[in-house]
Each structure stands twice: as structure tokens, then as C-alpha cells.
Amino acid sequence: xxxxHTDPALDAVLDRWISDADRPLTDRLLACLxxxxxxxxxxxxxxANAHPPVLHRYDPDGERIDRIEYHxxxxxxxxxxxxxxxxxxxxxxxxxxxxxxxxxxxKYLASYLFVQxxxxxxxxxxxxxxxxxTLRMFGDPEVFGPWIDGLTSxxxxxxxxxxxxxxxxxxxxxxxxxxxxxxxxxNAWRLTGRKWxxxxxxxxxxxxxxxFPGGDENSTxxxxxxxxxxxxxxxxxxxxxxxxxxxxxxxRSMPSGEVTLHGAYALQVGDLDRGFRQMxxxxxxxxxxxxxxxxxxxxxxxxxxxxxxxxRVVFGKSLFDQPLMRATLLPLLLDAEAALALVAYSGATLxxxxxxxxxxRSVVRILTPVAKHYICxxxxxxxxxxxxxxxxxxxxxxxxxxxxxxDSHLGSIWEGSSNVIxxxxxxxxxxxxxxxxxxxxxxxLLHAAHPECAPVVAALRERWDALEARGEDLLAGDxxxxxxxxxxxxxxLARTVMATLLVDLASHRIARGRGHRSLLVAxxxxxxxxxxxxxxxLDHLAVIADGTDVDPSVAAAAAPSTAAxxxxxxxxxxRS
Numbered sequence: 001x002x003x004x005h006t007d008p009a010l011d012a013v014l015d016r017w018i019s020d021a022d023r024p025l026t027d028r029l030l031a032c033l034x035x036x037x038x039x040x041x042x043x044x045x046x047x048a049n050a051h052p053p054v055l056h057r058y059d060p061d062g063e064r065i066d067r068i069e070y071h072x073x074x075x076x077x078x079x080x081x082x083x084x085x086x087x088x089x090x091x092x093x094x095x096x097x098x099x100x101x102x103x104x105x106x107k108y109l110a111s112y113l114f115v116q117x118x119x120x121x122x123x124x125x126x127x128x129x130x131x132x133x134t135l136r137m138f139g140d141p142e143v144f145g146p147w148i149d150g151l152t153s154x155x156x157x158x159x160x161x162x163x164x165x166x167x168x169x170x171x172x173x174x175x176x177x178x179x180x181x182x183x184x185x186x187n188a189w190r191l192t193g194r195k196w197x198x199x200x201x202x203x204x205x206x207x208x209x210x211x212f213p214g215g216d217e218n219s220t221x222x223x224x225x226x227x228x229x230x231x232x233x234x235x236x237x238x239x240x241x242x243x244x245x246x247x248x249x250x251x252r253s254m255p256s257g258e259v260t261l262h263g264a265y266a267l268q269v270g271d272l273d274r275g276f277r278q279m280x281x282x283x284x285x286x287x288x289x290x291x292x293x294x295x296x297x298x299x300x301x302x303x304x305x306x307x308x309x310x311x312r313v314v315f316g317k318s319l320f321d322q323p324l325m326r327a328t329l330l331p332l333l334l335d336a337e338a339a340l341a342l343v344a345y346s347g348a349t350l351x352x353x354x355x356x357x358x359x360x361r362s363v364v365r366i367l368t369p370v371a372k373h374y375i376c377x378x379x380x381x382x383x384x385x386x387x388x389x390x391x392x393x394x395x396x397x398x399x400x401x402x403x404x405x406x407d408s409h410l411g412s413i414w415e416g417s418s419n420v421i422x423x424x425x426x427x428x429x430x431x432x433x434x435x436x437x438x439x440x441x442x443x444x445l446l447h448a449a450h451p452e453c454a455p456v457v458a459a460l461r462e463r464w465d466a467l468e469a470r471g472e473d474l475l476a477g478d479x480x481x482x483x484x485x486x487x488x489x490x491x492x493l494a495r496t497v498m499a500t501l502l503v504d505l506a507s508h509r510i511a512r513g514r515g516h517r518s519l520l521v522a523x524x525x526x527x528x529x530x531x532x533x534x535x536x537x538l539d540h541l542a543v544i545a546d547g548t549d550v551d552p553s554v555a556a557a558a559a560p561s562t563a564a565x566x567x568x569x570x571x572x573x574x575r576s
Contacts, residue, residue: 003113004034007299008547009337010109012505012518013344017105025097026106033085033110037117041080042400045118047073048253049403055245055257066242068202074253077118081125082161083154087111088128092136092152104354105347108292112340115296119407120254123414124161124200126289131162131207134282135227138270147205147227163203164282165195165228165259172196173420175209175220175276180261182210182224189226190263191240201242201257204230209279212272225275226266240264250406284368286415288346291371294379294411295339301386301404302336305329306545308390319389326538328389333544334525335382338498339375345501346371363441366425366434367497373421373487374494376411383408422487426474435471435493439464442500450507452552453519455559456526457503463496499526515549523558534558 004010010030018026051071059065070078081087086095090107094100107129115122132151135144150160171177180193191210198206206228215222232238239262246256270278306329309319319325346367352360387394387401394401412418428434442464446457467489474482474489502525506518521544524537536558543550 001038002031002034003037003116003299003303004030006303007340008517008544009299009340010112011547012337012509013340014109015512015514016505016508017344017348018103022098022103022106025102026109029085029096029106029110030113033113036080037113041077041114041117044073044077044080045253046400046403047071048077048118049120050252050397052252053245053255055242055255057242064241066202066237068242068245068255071253074121077121077253079156081114081118081121082128082159083156085110085114086154087114087122087125088132088162089152089154091129092132092148095154103348104350105344108288108343108347111289112292112296112299112343115293116300118253119293119297119403120251122289122293123251123254124163124203126286126293127164127200127203128160128162128205129289130164130282130285131205133285134207134225134278135269137281138225138278139227143267144227144269147229151205160204161200162205162207163198163200164279164286165198165201165206165208166279167197168194169196173417175223175279176218178209178211178223180208180210182212182226182266183263184213189266189268191226191228191261191266192263193261195259195261197246197256198259199251199254199256201245201255201259202230206230207269207279207282208266209275210266215273220276221273223275224272225269225278227269228261228264228266232265238264248410250403250408250410252406283415284365287372287421288343288350288368290411290414291339291346291368291375292343294376294408295336295343297379297404297408297411298332298339298375298382299336301383301401302329302332304400305332305386305389308394320541323538325389326541327533328385330524330533330537330541330544331528332382332385333541334521334528335378337521337544338495338502338525339378341501341505342367342371342375342494342498345497359437359441362432362434362437365432366428366438366493369416369421369424369428370490370494370497372411372415373418373425373490376408377418377491379408379411380405419487422490423483425490425493426482426486429471429475436468438493438497439468439471442497445500445504448507449503450510452510452516452556453503453507453522456499456522459526459560460496460500460503463499467492467496495529499529516552516555517543517547517549519555520544520550520558523555523560527560530560532560534560 048071054069056067089095090102091104128151132148135148151162153159182189182191208226209223210226211222212224230238241260243258243260309325312319349360349364353364383404387405390401446460449457502522506522509518524534527534540550
């Protein structure tokens, strides 16, 4: 088993969004990681999740030490993530044979394979990557250069890990209610307060928020960004304590805790009155990683469910060949395909944004919350359905399904619950008209589509016209109207982007002579948006599951015959 070689969606996005120059190194990295994730890393993850970390507050002499003890399996996973594969370094420095920094998309795709084995550790890995990006963007390079070097190092002797302490009991969603205080003592900033949910609490580098003297007490402009090192310049421990570790539903391998800051030494990052705005940059990076991790859970769950249905014989026929099971599996396989397409496109768009593309900046600004909102919620449904397909043996802890279900629920909570994320989509629409920019970018993809994609292109053009009109309707109404409908609108944006990207992938594959399977997938996905299983896709389910090709006539026969007429009504929640 190799997770990279048994994923037809991965092959399609590599062809589309990884350049020919980057492809050999990317293929080599993913082939190695895909085999490792399916074997060694998967076994380590099962062990690490069965043996959660333990907090030791005091040493035998009664001295406060706050040392977290990890199982050796978790420590080996850390070595793999940070050192062997450099997942937190991939967006920051040359690695794995690259002479320049690899594209963001390489990091997301490599992490996507790793997460199919281990979900919990991916949180610290993501925060380490995001902390380095944040310090690089907003920090003084002379001050923070050594910290950035440590956060992006793959050498176990020098590597540092990062964390983000933001949540307080009264200030999770409403950052303006942050109570942690920063005071300047003449030489350094000192932070005092409590952080209620802090993952990776023993990180070497912590990015956090605190109120500063003279700042606006009633808004986020009174909250500054600070960096807390675990160790002071003289090597002693910084003055904050880990009060306890959380007893969590999932991500049991990785510690999350409650932390109290006792006048902790801190370094100011960027402008004090722009602390929250700067933190949103870190949040957006983590939010896209959230969507990536959820897409990985979807793929792992669906792959294992399909394998079970092929092995399980019921009433003289494999489950995979039973009509109702095929109808159950098809939307799950399409979800896996579409979720990875959205994550990969977002990662490629982030690359363009970081290289100065103004439209890409606007597109990724709305794509990030759109992807997190939809994919993370969908992962909860898909992992649960996959567990049910496995039956009673899927419900027990001997199988991975229960862990996948538990872990899947965190994606919708980390870095902003779904309602917060939907409101962020609304904010980007109001501030930048991001829904219009996104619609234009998707129409550009459709305009360039191969002629064989014409039926589904026509349907999607109508969907985008309807979606853009609904967006204007949201903005024209009062705030209650907009807030009530923004979550439904966000999901419809996500599904329509994913449908468009599947068409774009199909067009690219056809143009390069890579077959018509992706067109079958695109047709089936659009039918699914209207609530109808695609009959041709059901008959050729093995093609979708395995990545084999179909005759062009089969893909053409799967085209939704009434797609263009049905497209506007498929968008739910429009105001009459």
C-alpha cells in the first residue's frame, strides 16, 4: 500500500498544479511519504493515540517543571514530520533536492499524505509553519531571524516547534475581550493572564495576544501580538505554567492544555495596534491546513471503506457490487476528489498571492474560510458514513474509523468554529467584494475548458451567475438577513468551486491526453449537487475508485442532460 499511488485525485492535481520542473522532486517525496504513511507512520500513530501524553508539574524535590512526557511512538512521529520530511520547513527553505523554496502546494500535498496516518501532530506542525511565516512577515528580522531559523530547521539538534495561544475563557470568538495584559518593565514586555485552550503547550516558540497600555479597551485594536519563548536568553524557563492537559474527544496523541502567564517575558511582533490583524495571517494559514487535514481524513476513511466493501461478501456478492452500497460509496468518493481539488487549488493560489498576484490574494482570502467551513464539516459526515459501512468492526478501537470520526470533529472547531468562519466569508465579501473576484476567477477557468466539457461548463456558468446575484442580495439586505444566510451561501460557494475545479481538472487531463476519467467525475459531482446519483458513474464506480480510464463515450454519456436547466434551482437558500 502506498497512499500516494492509490489516490487518483492526487495524480490529477499533481498534473494540473505542480510544474513540470517541480514534478520529479515532488513525485519522489510523495512516493516515499505515501509508502511510509501507509506502514510505519500508521502503526506509530495507532500507538501514540493509545498512549496520550502525561503532564508532570513537579520534580521529586517539589520544583515546578511542567514537563510533558510523550510516548516514544509520538516522538518518532515528530522526527518524521519535522526532520525526515520537513513538513514545517517546506514553505520556507530549500529541502528535498530543491535549490529554491518549494511551492506551498508541495507542503500541503505532503502533509495530506502524513495526516492520513496521524492527524493530531499535524496541528503543531501547522502552527510551527504558521509561526515562522508570521514572524517573517511582521517581525524585525534582526530580532526574530534566529527563531525563524529554528522553526524552519530540519536538524533535531536545532529545530524548534511553534504554538498559538489565543483562546481565553471569555475571548475565543470575541478577541476584543482578551484579558491577558502586557506591561513594559523598561527592558522587556511582561505578559500576565490565562490561556484556556493551548495546543502544543510546551512549544519552543509561542505566538499570543495581549492587551497593551493605552490601547483601545473595546476593540481588537487594543490587542497586540507577542512572541513568548519557552526559554529565556539565560536558558532558564519562562514564567508561565501548564496547569493541566485537556481530556479531549480526539487528537489524543498531541497535548492541549491550560496555561497561566505569570509576568512572562515576551517580544513584541509588528505594530501593537495591529496585533489581531497580524494574527489573522497566522490563522488563515492554519485554516487552510485545517481544510487539508480534513480532506486527508476523508480520503483515508473512504479508501478503507472501499477496501472493506470489496473484501466483504454478502448474499453471494461483494458489497462493492451491491446497488445500494454503490450509491452510498459514490458521493463519498466524489467528496474525496473534490475536497483535495479545493485544497490543492487554494495552495497553488497562495503561491501566486505570495508572488504579488493581486487577484490571487483576493481569491485565497475567501477560498480559505470557504474551504475550512465546508470540508471540515463534510469530513464529520464522511468519516461517520465510512465507519457505518464497516459495521460493528468499524465501531471498535481495533480499527482506525473511530479515531477518524473523533478527529474529524476538531476541524470545525480549531481556528474558528463554522459560524465564525461563515461570518469571515461575509466580512471578505463586504470589504473586498471577494465573491465577485472568486466568481470571475472561476469563470476564467470555465472559459478555457476543453470543448468536451461544454455541457457541464454551461451548467456551472449559470450557477456562478446565480451565486453572484445571491451574494449581492446578501450585501444589499440588513445584517440579520446576511448573517442568517451566510453559512448556506458559503457551502454553496464551496460546492460550486469544487465542481468548477473538477471540470478544470478534466479539461486539463483531456488536453494532455491523460484520459476521460476526470470528466466522468466532474459530471457525477454536478449531478450530486442536484441530489441525483449519476447512473453512468454508478456503473463505472471502479473507475472512480481506482483511477483507471474510461472511453470518451462513457464520460460523455454521464453528462447531466438537464444540468443547465437545473443549475439555478440547485442553489439553496436564495431569497425570492
